[in-house]
């Protein structure tokens with residue numbers, strides 16, 4: 168017998184993992200208002216070899232009181248811009264939030280143990296991406312056979328190609344190449360059909376649509 172809780176959660180608490188250095192990619196990065204501060208909130212996917220777990224963590228760069236539009240050169244975001252610029256040999260001031268999604272990074276993951284009110288219960292602690300240590304490389308140069316093969320897979324199969332349709336009518340045969348993002352949802356994938364990158368979900372969905380139509 169199950170009873171339904173009268174309140175539903177807005178989302179799950181982020182996972183808590185071992186404090187360490189990890190490889191990771193940026194899923195999104197946007198400016199938000201958090202606790203009255205202008206903050207750049209980033210969503211990260213950790214690239215953990217031989218793990219099927221999709222661990223997603225947030226990262227926060229506080230920019231100061233809301234309405235302030237300029238970035239302080241000592242801020243974490245400016246530091247992250249310099250990390251990208253050091254890799255591209257570009258101007259850190261020209262590094263946009265969007266461009267962070269073009270690279271994979273070495274990052275430091277930290278456990279959040281307190282908030283503004285004080286220490287957090289052990290059960291309420293969670294992990295965040297604390298800092299970018301360096302740019303690992305361009306996402307497009309990262310081989311699907313490397314770090315990302317397993318984190319991208321879903322379900323039971325040990326090789327991703329088993330779950331991808333071998334061909335999508337109207338698009339073409341399955342191709343595996345460099346890491347890119349699904350055209351439909353931005354999910355990381357190394358698989359495409361006739362030049363159209365598809366994640367597992369959207370490869371299957373498309374195949375089903377075509378199969379019925």
Ligand SMILES: [Zn+2]
Pocket residue numbers: 349350351352353354365366367368369
């Ligand atoms: Zn997709």
